[in-house]
Amino acid sequence: MPDEVRKISKLARRICADCQLLALRAECERREASASVLTISGAVKQRLELTLADLRAMERVTVKAKDRDGAEQEFEGVRLWT
Numbered sequence: 001m002p003d004e005v006r007k008i009s010k011l012a013r014r015i016c017a018d019c020q021l022l023a024l025r026a027e028c029e030r031r032e033a034s035a036s037v038l039t040i041s042g043a044v045k046q047r048l049e050l051t052l053a054d055l056r057a058m059e060r061v062t063v064k065a066k067d068r069d070g071a072e073q074e075f076e077g078v079r080l081w082t
Contacts, residue, residue, distance in 0.1 A: 040080070 036052040058078040067073050 038050045038055065040048040040050075055078055060076060061079050062074060062076045064072055064074050
C-alpha cells in the first residue's frame with residue numbers, strides 16, 4: 001500500500017473514532033441532563049422538582065451580599081423563590 005494511502009486510511013480511522021467519541025459524549029450529557037433533578041421539599045407548601053432543562057430555562061440573576069467577614073461577594077444563579 002502506498003505511503004499516502006496509509007496516511008489517509010489512518011486519518012480516516014482517527015476521524016471515525018473521534019466522531020464516535022463525540023456521539024458517546026453527547027449521549028452521556030443527554031442522559032445526565034434527563035437524570036438530574038433538583039427536589040425542593042420539606043417545610044414548603046408544595047414539593048417542587050426541577051430538571052436541568054427547567055433550570056436552564058429560568059432567568060439568571062446576580063446578587064451581591066456580604067459574607068460573615070464583611071467582604072462583599074457576588075453570586076449568580078436562578079431565583080428559586082419570589
